[in-house]
Amino acid sequence: MRTRRVVVSFLPIAVMLIPMIPAVVAPAEEGLWLFNNPPEKLLKDKYQFEATRPWLEHLQRCSVRFNSGGSGSFVSSEGLVLTNHHVGADALQKLSTRERDILTEGFLARTRDQEIKCVDLELNVLVSIEDVTDRVQRAVAAGMAPAKANQSRQAVMAAIEQESLDKTGQRSDVVTLYQGGLYHLYRFQKYTDVRLVFAPEQDIAFFGGDPDNFEYPRFDLDVCLFRVYENDKPLRPAHFLKWDAAGVADGDLVFVSGHPGRTNRQNTLAHLEFLRDRAFPFTLDVLRRREVQLATFSERSRENARRAKDDLFGVANSRKARLGGLAGLQDPAVMSRKAAEEQKLRDAVAADPQVRAACGDPWQDIAQTLRVWDERYVSHQLLERGWAFNCQKFEIARTLVRMxxxxxxxxxxxxxxxxxxxRDSLRQALFSDAPIYDDLETLGLADSLSLYAERTGMTDPLLQTVLAGKSPRQRAAELVAGSQLQNVQLRKQLADGGQAAVHASSDPLIALARTVDAAARKVRQQYEEQVEEPQRQAYARLADARFRLWGTDTYPDATFTLRLSLGVVKGLTDERGQQVPAWTTLGGAYQRAAEHDNTPPFALPKSWLERKDRLQLDTPFNFICTNDVIGGNSGSPVVNRRGEFVGVIFDGNLTSLVWDFIFTAEQGRSLAVDSRAILEALRNVYRADALADELGR
Incomplete structure (x- = not known):
């Protein structure tokens, strides 16, 4: 067996032979694989498939990252990008008005001049990967104090990114892999002229609503189409996905190329216990109160519901996902498996004197950081993460103060x-002219200030300064009403004026950001120096131990960077022992709606009701597969062996929610919209033949 160390993407990989002992056996479908370290042997041995360098490079360059969160892919030679409706929802919400609610009612540009430019959407396409591990690790000398180590590491990463930007003009990010085991420089082509082409009505994009969320069977047209422009003309990408109009069959090998956000599969047992007992309960408390707050606000008027819709969807979705993850962490079977995996690694380290000498006791070191983190966790979330100041204007104010x-x-x-x-990405977000609603701002800030008071007590000195003798509700109303940061021109003046302009500003939210910044920076510094850096060093030693013992034919935890997963189209057995097919059909959506008298959230849009007779009702609608995905994979293309588009990931079932921590393919499934349903709907519901004809060409 061999270990592999990647130097540059799509170049030969160096090989080093070392003694091996058996690794923990994982399901064949498990893996969020790096494009420069794919599971070549597994694909050849189990599926008789060779992922060639041209095949991988083509798929890599077809894949798109939405910086608002999510994935997508180029699907035409004229710059069309396909993703989920719920990934595009942030852009749709910002384009919507009281008079034209695009998020709810949908949109179709029948000509290029009808395509609408998005407010602040940025898309990234991964161009190259370079291993910079040696340079980053050389910057941190043995025995260096954590504070100095963190400073040195951040400095060299900044230098690498700046050198790359100056040389290539491309967005350049040093990505930490294996929790500090490797560092890769990712270069992206960035696109900011992105225009909306098509979005279905939300009633069909999210058919079944929260009751069906993370469930299966499903009947969702969760798709959205944008077009990338360059120099005011449609982009002609060198790579785009061909379209397989015939779709996939049961048992077919399929691949998902996307940007999974974050997993914690390499975490120690103690770290998972911290998430279970401390982090997840606090996060859920915040999500639940925000969900109630937004739902109540939405019920007051139709316009309120429109303004809060995307926020409410995001909070409700996060709440359900976190509950599923917490259920996994509270499952003794899951934790027992994690304990067994950890013990296997401990035993292997103990049995190898060289590995033991190099590794030390990282488990104890991580446990120590968690004790420190436990003391500072709430303060960090409230002050540095901004959970005490849930207000878009405050985020703008903090950015201006810190910049x-x-x-x-x-x-x-x-x-x-x-x-x-x-800087370019920061300024694009800072100067976005997306609408800001003061009533929604006041609601969020008042509740988060109340959360702050609940967690620290009303006698906390900083809280007293923040509230200035008023209740959270009164203070929030005063701050939001007095701030003019919704004015983009004012933001630009403050940014261009630097420290002098920001210090002279009388805007109350700028003043608030200045007031809390020292305390927020302090808790951030404590986290980075006493938790993050020692953890990074300890996890790097664990990664090195795994490399020495079992090689690098494995995958790192997700980092919202491009990954490849493999699986097969496959049904499942439900809790009653019934076989559930791998597909639903368009006809099934009408049946499901009828079962609920076509009432929300099972109400089909008017367009679907009026054009039912035009549809082939046996057309596959959604399908499930065993591919390993996680949050951030939404919008990822599903491709066949030929690299052709056969579907788009939009969800996972409830069983898959534990995949943050551990992968199981027995019942866990990824959900995708079938390529055949997309074509059928475009042609026969929306009468968008020209758009359908463009897909894959």
Whole structure:
């Protein structure tokens, strides 16, 4: 067996032979694989498939990352990008008005001049990968104090990113893999002129609503189409996916190429217990109160419901996902399996003197960081993560305050999000002219200030300064009403004026951001130096132990960067022992609606009711497969052996929610919209033949 160390994407991989002992056996479908380290042997041995370098490079360059969160793919030679409706929802919400609710009612541009430019959407396409591990690790000397190590590591990463940006002009991010075991430089082509082409009505995109969310069978046309422009003309991408109009069959091998957000599969047992007992319960408390708040606000008027719709969907979706993850962490069977995996690694390390000497006791070191983290967790979430200030204007204010201060420092010493290499993306978000609604802002800020008071007590000195002698509700109303940060021109003036302009500003939310910034920075520094950096070093030693013992023919935890997963189209057995087919059909959607008297959330849109007789009702609608996916994979293309588009991932079932921590393919499934349903709906519901004809061409 061999270990592999990647130097540059799609170049030969160096080989080093070392003694091996058996690794923990994983399901064949498990893996969020790096494109420069795919599971070649597994694909050849089990599926008789060779993922050639041209095949991988083509799929890589077809794949798109939505910086608002999610994935997509180029599906035409004229720059069409296909993703989920719920991935595009942020853009749809920002384009919607009281008079034209695109998020709810849908949209179709029948000509190019009808395509609508999105407010602040940024798309990234991965161009290349370079291994910079040696340079990053050389910056941290043995025995260096954690604070100095963190400073040195961040400085060299900033230098690498800036050098790459200056050389290529491409977005350049140093990505931490294997929790510090490897560092890769990812270069992206960035696109910011993105225009809406098609979105179905939300009633069919999210048919079944929350009751059916993370369930199967499903009947959702969860798709959205955008077009990328460059120099005011449609982009002609060198790579785009061909369209398989015939679709897939039961048992077919399929691949998912997307950007999974975050997994914790390499975490120690103690770390998972911290998430179970501390982090997840607090997060769920915040999500539940926000969901109630937004639902109540939405019930007051139709316009309120429109304004809050995307936020409410996001919060409700996160709440259900976190509940599923927590259920997994509370399952003794899951934790027993994680304990067994950890013990296997401990035993292997103990049995190898060289590995033991190099590894030390990272489990104990991680446990120590968790004790520190437990003491500071709530303060960090409230102050640095901003959970005490749930208000878009406050986020803008904090960005302006910090950007002014960080710009006065050398680039290598800045907070990562304010480095020069990230400046274009930062300014695009900061100067977005997306609508801001003061009533919704006041509601969110009042409740989060109340959360702050509940967690710290009303006598907390900083809280008293923040509230200025008023109740959370009164103070929130005063701050939001007095702020003018909805004015984009004012934001630009403050940003261009630097520290002098920001310090002179009388805007109350700028003043609030200045007031809390020292405390927020302090808790961030404590986290980075006493938790994050020691954890990174300990996990890096664990990664090194795995590499030495079992090689690098494995995958790292997800990092919202491009990954490849493999699986097969396959039905499942439900809790009653009944076989559930791998497909639903368009006709099944009408049957499901009839069972609920066509009432929300099982109400089909008017267009679907009026054009039922035009549809082939036996057309496959949604299908399930065993591919390994996680949050962030939404919108990822599903492709066949030929690299052709056969579907788009939009969800996982309830059993898959534990995949944050452990992968199981017995009942867990990924859900996709079938390529055949997309064509059928475009042609026979929306009469968008020209758009359907463009797909894959």
């Amino acid at each position: 002014a201060e960080e710009d006065a420092k050398p680039n290598a010493e800045r907070l990562r999000e304010y480095r020069s290499s990230n």
